[in-house]
Amino acid sequence: MSLTNRLLLVGSVVVILSGALLLFTYDVIKIDWISFMEIQPSYKPMENPLPVPAQSIPVEGAAYVPGMGAPANPIPADEVSLARGAQLYSINCAHCHGTGGQGDGPIAPFLAVKQPADLTGDLVQSKSDGALFLVISTGVTNTMPALNENLSVRERWDVVNYLRTLRP
Ligand code: HEC
Numbered sequence: 001m002s003l004t005n006r007l008l009l010v011g012s013v014v015v016i017l018s019g020a021l022l023l024f025t026y027d028v029i030k031i032d033w034i035s036f037m038e039i040q041p042s043y044k045p046m047e048n049p050l051p052v053p054a055q056s057i058p059v060e061g062a063a064y065v066p067g068m069g070a071p072a073n074p075i076p077a078d079e080v081s082l083a084r085g086a087q088l089y090s091i092n093c094a095h096c097h098g099t100g101g102q103g104d105g106p107i108a109p110f111l112a113v114k115q116p117a118d119l120t121g122d123l124v125q126s127k128s129d130g131a132l133f134l135v136i137s138t139g140v141t142n143t144m145p146a147l148n149e150n151l152s153v154r155e156r157w158d159v160v161n162y163l164r165t166l167r168p
Contacts, residue, residue, distance in 0.1 A: 063137065063153045070130025075157035077164065085162025088155050092147055093119075101166035114143040120166045132160045 001009075023029045032039065064071040075081050090099070096111070098104040101119035108116050117124055124132070136156045139146035151159065 058153075061153075063148075063156075064130075064134065070128050070134055073129035073133070073157055073160060075154065075161060077161035081158045081161045082165060084155070085158035085160070086165075088151060088159050089162050092150055093159070096144075101163070111143075116144070119163055120168050124163075125167050129157075129160050129164075132163055133157065136160070 024031065038044075094105055095107050096103075096105045096116040097119050098108070098116075103116040103118040105116060119125075127135075133156055135144070136151065136159060137146065137148040147156070
């Protein structure tokens, strides 16, 4: 065999071998190594959360018992609660309901189904604290998102206390 032929042979063996290796690099041939971190029973962001196990109670205690009506407000509307409520409202509600609560937040015009409620009006202000707490917790079907995952129980009561200050 001449030197060029030998070089050609070695070269093509190298090319074929590295080509075969590349097939695995870009998952052309996928091997599910069980050591991959992604293969585990936890849920990724935006995936459906696990259903709550039957008869379990959240670490904060039961916020309310379904079917038992609106719960009573356990958090006094003191300075601390109102300050926290104002801050949480500006983060979680103002973009829809507006800084003043009149339902005129910056994204309100883009809501297709229904405009955000006027939180300063009698319709909302005549509701009990517990009813407002439930609205924040469960949202309103198809129109307002449930915010129980954004706000802890205590935080929801702080927002309820703050809503009372929006009364004209
Ligand atoms: C994505 C926009 C959006 C966000 C965020 C939002 N809301 Fe709403 N909210 C709405 C809409 C839309 C309605 C009107 C629901 C209806 O009448 O069907 C509404 C209705 C309400 C009502 C009246 C419900 C009733 O039964 O009359 C209250 C009270 C309320 N929201 C409080 C809040 C509070 C407090 C927050 C923040 C913790 C908040 N909302 C966050 C869109 C929003």
